[in-house]
Amino acid sequence: MSTISQEATIAETSLLKQPRSVWAVFFACIIAFMGLGLVDPILPAIAKQLHASQSEVTLLFTSYNAVMAVAMLITGAISSRLGIKWTLITGIVIIALFSALGGLSNGIWNLIGLRGGWGLGNALFVATALTAIVSLSNSGTAKAIILYEAAIGLGISVGPLLGGELGAISWRGPFLGVATLMLVAFFSLLIMMPKSKMTNTTKHKTSLLDPFRALKHRSLVVFGIAACLYNFGFFTLLAYAPFVMGLDEHGLGYVFLGWGLLLAITSVFMAPKLQQRFGTVTSMCAMLFLFGLVLLTMGIWTSTQWVIIASVIFAGALLGNNNTLITTAVMNAAPVERSTASAAYSFLRFLGGAAAPYLAGKLAEVFNPHVPFIVGAGFVMISVLFITLNRKHLKHVDHAGAAH
Known part of the structure; x- marks a missing residue:
């Protein structure tokens, strides 16, 4: 028993005994993922100070996600030619540049365009960061993925808090703050990442057509479309909920901090247990169904502040579980390279x-504040139905998850 316990202790401590280069990427990941929720607490302030409508302000998410969507198709081709280190550094430089320019801009449409540039940098960085952590880690792939998930959770948690604190000073603060932190990340990666292992380009050059070829696999298409549908609910909550909470920048920052903490904790600790107990696809459908109910609750009681606040925070737990489950499912969905x-x-x-934030803002302007949440709930429920109808194409995902 002492040997087993000693092995368990070694396995547990090895997660934290990483090379400096891993911690440099880990730190940069946290900052990069701050961008997702950073603008949440300052959306009402931006609308007020730049004299913009709700639908115009939600375009800050739309441009960010639209550019990320398209850029994801070219990240493999770029990283296989530049190498992991320089792809990461290029992404960081782009994020720093466009976030700084965003903080100095004076018009909503300039800010929307610059936020799109931020999305390009984020796509290059995010698509390469997991590969970097796995390649540099000395504790195995499984623990490296846990580190990556932890970085995502911390970034998504800290982003709104930082956004709220800096946003209370000025709406420009969060943008300039990220630019400064990205400069620190730039120098840490430049110095700490090894030159030889991470700068050489791979022998196999990824084609721009590889992601499209991967979509010939039905299981991958099912998960992609399901994620597209549930993201209508996810980004309705993220981009529109701040407008109906009636809180200042500090208050919004703390609410989304609670949301992010639950998202982080469940994605790392609870999702694997759900997968083991009930299977990947069943657990995913359950989380999405509950999330649809939460959005419906927000749509019915939109004018009751505590219901909206509690729903946003609780939704973090459901989304944390679902994000990990669906990412795991995608990795086992098709016989293609994981990056592809x-x-x-x-x-x-x-x-x-990309579509959801603007749709939410527009629905509120045309109809009333209840409609965006109800429509978002409808899209999430359709995603559950879509997965259920295509369940026969996803059986191998549960088998792969169980084996893993």
């Missing part, structure tokens, strides 16, 4: 993330 499968899936997923 991820690119094809992300393209479909972010198309939903």
Whole structure:
């Protein structure tokens, strides 16, 4: 028993005993993922100070996600030619540049365009970061993925908090803050990442057509379309909920901090247990169904502040579980390289993330504040139905998850 316990202790501590280069990428991941929720607490302030409508302000998410969707298709081709290190650094430089320019801009349409440039940098960085952590880690693939998920969770959690604190000073603060942090990440990667292993380009050059070829696999298309549909709900909550909470920048920052913390904790600790107990696809459908009910609740009681706040925070737990489950499913969905499968899936997923924010803002302007949440709930429920109807094409995903 002592030997088993000693092995368990070694396995547990090895997660934290990583080379400096892994921690440099980990830190940069946290900053990059801050961008997702960073603007949440300052959306009402941007609308007020730049004299923009709700639908115009939600385009900050639309441009970001639309550019990310298209850029995901070319990240493999770029990284296989530049190498992992320089693809990461290029992404960081682009994020820093466009976030700084965003903080200095004076018009909503300039800001929307610059946010799209931020999305390009984020696509290059995010698509390559997992490969970098896995390649550099000395504790195995499974633990490297846990580190990556932890970085995502921390970034999504800290982003709204930082956005709220800096946004209380000025709406420009979060943009300039990210640009500064990205400069720190730039120098840490430049110095800490090894030159030889991570700068050489791969022998196999990825084609621009590879992600499209991957979509010939029915299972990958099913998960991509399902993610596109549920992202209508996800980004309705993220981009539109701040307008109906009636909170200042600090308050919004704390609400989305709670949302992000639950998302982080469940994605790392709870999702694997659900997968083991009930299977990947069944657990995913359950999480999406519950998320649809949460959005419906928000649509019915939109004018009741505590219901909206509690629903947003609770939704973090459901989305954290679902994000990990669907990412795991995609990795086992098709017999193609994981980076190619991820690119094809992300393209479909972010198309939903691009359309949803603007649709939510427009529905509120044309009808009333209840409609965006109800429509978002409808899209999420359709995603559950779509997965269920295509269940026969997804059986191998559960078998692969169980084996893993």
